[in-house]
Amino acid sequence: MNALASFEALAADKLIDDDANYQWRVARAPTGLPKPEDFRWGVTDIPEPAPGEVLLKTLYLGLAPVMRMYMQGGGAAGEAALHPGDVIHGRGVAQIIKSRHADWHEGDIVQGQIGWQTYKVSAMTPAEKMFRCRNFGLPAMLSCKTLGMTGLSAHAGLFACGEPRAGDKMVLSGAAGGVGSIVSQLAANVAGCDVLGIAGGAKKCSIIRDLGCSAAIDYQADDVAAELATLRPDGIDLYFDNVGGNILSAVLERLAMRARITLCGSISEYAADAPYALTNYTRLRRTDSRMQGFFVYNHLDRWDAVMDELASYIHDGRLRPVQDIEQGFERMPLALAKLYTGGNIGTQLCSVRGEPGEWR
Amino acid sequence: MNALASFEALAADKLIDDDANYQWRVARAPTGLPKPEDFRWGVTDIPEPAPGEVLLKTLYLGLAPVMRMYMQGGGAAGEAALHPGDVIHGRGVAQIIKSRHADWHEGDIVQGQIGWQTYKVSAMTPAEKMFRCRNFGLPAMLSCKTLGMTGLSAHAGLFACGEPRAGDKMVLSGAAGGVGSIVSQLAANVAGCDVLGIAGGAKKCSIIRDLGCSAAIDYQADDVAAELATLRPDGIDLYFDNVGGNILSAVLERLAMRARITLCGSISEYAADAPYALTNYTRLRRTDSRMQGFFVYNHLDRWDAVMDELASYIHDGRLRPVQDIEQGFERMPLALAKLYTGGNIGTQLCSVRGEPGEWR
Numbered sequence: 001m002n003a004l005a006s007f008e009a010l011a012a013d014k015l016i017d018d019d020a021n022y023q024w025r026v027a028r029a030p031t032g033l034p035k036p037e038d039f040r041w042g043v044t045d046i047p048e049p050a051p052g053e054v055l056l057k058t059l060y061l062g063l064a065p066v067m068r069m070y071m072q073g074g075g076a077a078g079e080a081a082l083h084p085g086d087v088i089h090g091r092g093v094a095q096i097i098k099s100r101h102a103d104w105h106e107g108d109i110v111q112g113q114i115g116w117q118t119y120k121v122s123a124m125t126p127a128e129k130m131f132r133c134r135n136f137g138l139p140a141m142l143s144c145k146t147l148g149m150t151g152l153s154a155h156a157g158l159f160a161c162g163e164p165r166a167g168d169k170m171v172l173s174g175a176a177g178g179v180g181s182i183v184s185q186l187a188a189n190v191a192g193c194d195v196l197g198i199a200g201g202a203k204k205c206s207i208i209r210d211l212g213c214s215a216a217i218d219y220q221a222d223d224v225a226a227e228l229a230t231l232r233p234d235g236i237d238l239y240f241d242n243v244g245g246n247i248l249s250a251v252l253e254r255l256a257m258r259a260r261i262t263l264c265g266s267i268s269e270y271a272a273d274a275p276y277a278l279t280n281y282t283r284l285r286r287t288d289s290r291m292q293g294f295f296v297y298n299h300l301d302r303w304d305a306v307m308d309e310l311a312s313y314i315h316d317g318r319l320r321p322v323q324d325i326e327q328g329f330e331r332m333p334l335a336l337a338k339l340y341t342g343g344n345i346g347t348q349l350c351s352v353r354g355e356p357g358e359w360r
Numbered sequence: 361m362n363a364l365a366s367f368e369a370l371a372a373d374k375l376i377d378d379d380a381n382y383q384w385r386v387a388r389a390p391t392g393l394p395k396p397e398d399f400r401w402g403v404t405d406i407p408e409p410a411p412g413e414v415l416l417k418t419l420y421l422g423l424a425p426v427m428r429m430y431m432q433g434g435g436a437a438g439e440a441a442l443h444p445g446d447v448i449h450g451r452g453v454a455q456i457i458k459s460r461h462a463d464w465h466e467g468d469i470v471q472g473q474i475g476w477q478t479y480k481v482s483a484m485t486p487a488e489k490m491f492r493c494r495n496f497g498l499p500a501m502l503s504c505k506t507l508g509m510t511g512l513s514a515h516a517g518l519f520a521c522g523e524p525r526a527g528d529k530m531v532l533s534g535a536a537g538g539v540g541s542i543v544s545q546l547a548a549n550v551a552g553c554d555v556l557g558i559a560g561g562a563k564k565c566s567i568i569r570d571l572g573c574s575a576a577i578d579y580q581a582d583d584v585a586a587e588l589a590t591l592r593p594d595g596i597d598l599y600f601d602n603v604g605g606n607i608l609s610a611v612l613e614r615l616a617m618r619a620r621i622t623l624c625g626s627i628s629e630y631a632a633d634a635p636y637a638l639t640n641y642t643r644l645r646r647t648d649s650r651m652q653g654f655f656v657y658n659h660l661d662r663w664d665a666v667m668d669e670l671a672s673y674i675h676d677g678r679l680r681p682v683q684d685i686e687q688g689f690e691r692m693p694l695a696l697a698k699l700y701t702g703g704n705i706g707t708q709l710c711s712v713r714g715e716p717g718e719w720r
Binding site for chain 1: 521604617623624626629634636637638639640641642643644645646647648649650651652653654655658
């Protein structure tokens, strides 16, 4: 992890306590992979909630590939464009420690758009997409990702968009990632698909076999197109795409009849200078296949039902949350950098203060 | 039509009678747009059917953009690869004039893979995709395209693949072409869509307004992206794509929620040296939209039902066949060249001998 050493250094001298609001802000728009110089450390007073507002104390923050796009200032994934000096967007789990809002109470555990900071004043507006974290008898930490937007992404992308059928010969890229580690288990254990996972490195390939994949392709070591031909001789019924680029193109060459491609993410393209040029989308024609995108915020109306469902799978063992947890708010830039260097396994989060003392 | 003058010259010295089998063969694989030098004239004896075979006398032949791909030898759209010297693939309408086949009789009118020739011996195998032309009280000529594979393409692409909803704000490219002229009328008059047609030139734009389009964009004169923004301010619900390339890319920038794109053809790409590089397919994500292909031969099981339906629309006036008819088998290369130069309106066919004397 040499690429991450400079991020270790960035974290090393940061001191954090509960007496101020610590923040990570955009220093400059990243070009290529994020670098330490793209982040600026900030310290402010703890803000005071006005009438109609609450004060949130951050417990966990989640990391997502889209954050680099936020930092680049274009606006992405339903969040406002950021400029140098702005606190970086990020969803997380927090506890309300002061409330001047009629509907929200001191002690409530919530998840939503907190930003990269240790406190936040919020009016709990729809723009922040705040949800009460329900106590399913599970750690609050899970609400950061698995019982949060990541879990909803996996569920909506697999079921609403991918329409899996039992026995589908499926391929899943980014299978060891945040969304992928959930999709793999839902596809294998709930939908009854035969999941071929793609991940980077022997360790991840071993892990995804434990997450329901019947076979694995190591994109760092294997010829992906050749392995797809060998492992999917009758074609691919369903492809859940977390990476875009060459792997999407290789899958398009091996579609079964009426195949479905779910476009979830394209992490291989995020740090590229130019978008990927897909030259074989016309392969969808011969097999009456489709490529369908989805955006998780289009599926918020099903939040409660999906969280109920995912919590039940955690309880019955069909879904094991895979969490990669960095300890300490100062390590947020490092946690983000891991996403782009293949360094994380499962959902990536950062523990700012850990579990709440009480769950109201 | 200067580009077609050399094809006029190619046709000028060809003499055709009923005493021999005249053919157009591949002289060489076309590079870029087809040229007269790509075609070779051939004359053979009229073949004799063996037991289990019939002798077909060609009445009409249809032209389709895919024929250039056949000639290039790669094999395309379910037909075998062609090599220099081979008779060019082409579907058409013929009458059986001798039969040594138990299921087919002298006088039957059929449509199927005849090839560019004035007679053909056929065993009526599934590979030739031969269908009996039913007599709906309509000219046999219609079986060449509108009540043939072109009509099935339009129907399958619009209904099975595009799943139109009444009131859909639709866009249709290649609206004055073979498939397009049928899709426009089915979408407007049967499915109840609001069809914005795209075609090349003022004449075609005028024609497509008569075919159900409520508005038209002239891609030769207008800024397509700007016109789409003006004419589809709330986005595009359904896009039927006959052209691919830049217009597909422009549509991807203006999708409404849960939009559907039907990939039918990509004529703008067929004569290009390299396939089009689609850099914005990820636009499907934000709006939960899909891009779906279809291949007409995947829909042959619904042949009879679709032909019944299309014939009923012709009788009740909701579908007016638009046919561009070249007279004379010698004009086949010219009729094909018209497809790539924007020269044809509606379905392109060639009358070899015209209507049969009797319809059995």
